[in-house]
Amino acid sequence: MKCIAKIGLAALIVILTGCATTQQPYDYTNFKVSNPKSILILPPKNNSLDTKALYGFYSTTQRPLAESGYYVLPISLVDETFKNNGLTVPEDIHQVDKAKLHEIFGADAALYVTISQYGTKYMVLGSASIVTASATLVDLRNGATLWQGSATASSEEGQNNQGGLAVMLVTALVKQVIGTAIDQSHQISKMTNARMLTAGMPNGVLYGPRHPLYGK
Amino acid sequence: MGAKMKSKKSIFLCTALAILLTGCATKSELYSWGNYEDQLYAHFKGEAPEKHILAMESMLEQAKAGNAKVPPGFYAHLGMLYERAGKADEARHMLNMEKQAFPESARYIDNLNNQFKKASTQ
Numbered sequence: 001m002k003c004i005a006k007i008g009l010a011a012l013i014v015i016l017t018g019c020a021t022t023q024q025p026y027d028y029t030n031f032k033v034s035n036p037k038s039i040l041i042l043p044p045k046n047n048s049l050d051t052k053a054l055y056g057f058y059s060t061t062q063r064p065l066a067e068s069g070y071y072v073l074p075i076s077l078v079d080e081t082f083k084n085n086g087l088t089v090p091e092d093i094h095q096v097d098k099a100k101l102h103e104i105f106g107a108d109a110a111l112y113v114t115i116s117q118y119g120t121k122y123m124v125l126g127s128a129s130i131v132t133a134s135a136t137l138v139d140l141r142n143g144a145t146l147w148q149g150s151a152t153a154s155s156e157e158g159q160n161n162q163g164g165l166a167v168m169l170v171t172a173l174v175k176q177v178i179g180t181a182i183d184q185s186h187q188i189s190k191m192t193n194a195r196m197l198t199a200g201m202p203n204g205v206l207y208g209p210r211h212p213l214y215g216k
Numbered sequence: 217m218g219a220k221m222k223s224k225k226s227i228f229l230c231t232a233l234a235i236l237l238t239g240c241a242t243k244s245e246l247y248s249w250g251n252y253e254d255q256l257y258a259h260f261k262g263e264a265p266e267k268h269i270l271a272m273e274s275m276l277e278q279a280k281a282g283n284a285k286v287p288p289g290f291y292a293h294l295g296m297l298y299e300r301a302g303k304a305d306e307a308r309h310m311l312n313m314e315k316q317a318f319p320e321s322a323r324y325i326d327n328l329n330n331q332f333k334k335a336s337t338q
Binding site for chain 1: 245246247249253254256257259260261287288289290292293296314318320321322323324327328
């Protein structure tokens with residue numbers, strides 16, 4: 001019995017330290033002052049070699065931010081609005097005046113995303129689908145930068161994930177789908193976005209007003 | 217007596233462990249997503265709206281049945297699909313549903329509705 005207790009204690013310590021990865025604290029001053037309720041995710045810039053990256057990735061950006069408690073503007077309609085106004089290239093869209101974006105979409109903040117890697121990489125032993133991106137959250141009312149982050153995910157990584165269960169769940173789901181999916185990188189994008197845009201992770205975005213942990 | 221105490225102790229430890237584990241894992245999702253993201257991707261790739269409308273409608277039913285909420289943008293996206301399929305009334309209804317469920321969308325939805333009106337009076 002004593003032995004069991006000791007094992008239990010050891011397990012507790014492992015779990016506690018596992019939950020509490022210490023990193024340099026992020027400066028959330030601007031984020032807290034801005035206190036955004038709604039986020040406009042702009043069509044991402046695509047610096048990868050794969051033209052499918054833009055929408056393969058864009059379609060997976062909403063979920064983690066919405067699940068973190070923000071209202072995320074409907075990306076399909078947002079994309080359409082830009083096209084109707086003659087803006088078809090993300091590089092141009094990222095240059096649009098912030099006050100104008102605020103006026104049209106009514107969003108408090110905008111997320112500027114850049115995809116740097118998307119697709120299959122052939123290596124010595126087999127191949128891997130890798131998706132890497134970075135993002136900057138900017139207040140549309142005053143132009144202040146609120147937050148920056150980046151993440152990467154690969155089809156070949158082990159199940160040893162950082163970022164807690166929410167991310168692990170997505171990873172597990174994605175892994176299930178991958179075998180049958182035609183567009184593997186679109187599935188991997190879900191993992192990249194979950195890591196990059198889920199609140200509550202070290203240096204991640206803060207919780208938004210629609211989440212029970214908002215302000216805590 | 218002593219043995220009883222010890223077993224109580226181990227029960228306590230087990231419970232503490234369980235609480236800690238679930239403490240790390242309090243992340244049930246706020247919304248019912250279905251395969252909405254894959255639907256969005258298919259939409260962006262230019263697939264016809266009719267098939268997506270069916271898939272989206274069944275996701276909506278599923279969410280309602282499970283007493284769950286559909287994610288931000290879901291109603292608006294379905295509205296857009298209706299509009300493309302020539303169902304203007306359903307489209308407007310869905311845009312208003314979006315505004316009702318998420319008042320944060322009001323300004324954008326109002327702008328879209330104004331565009332609709334302009335387009336239909338031209």
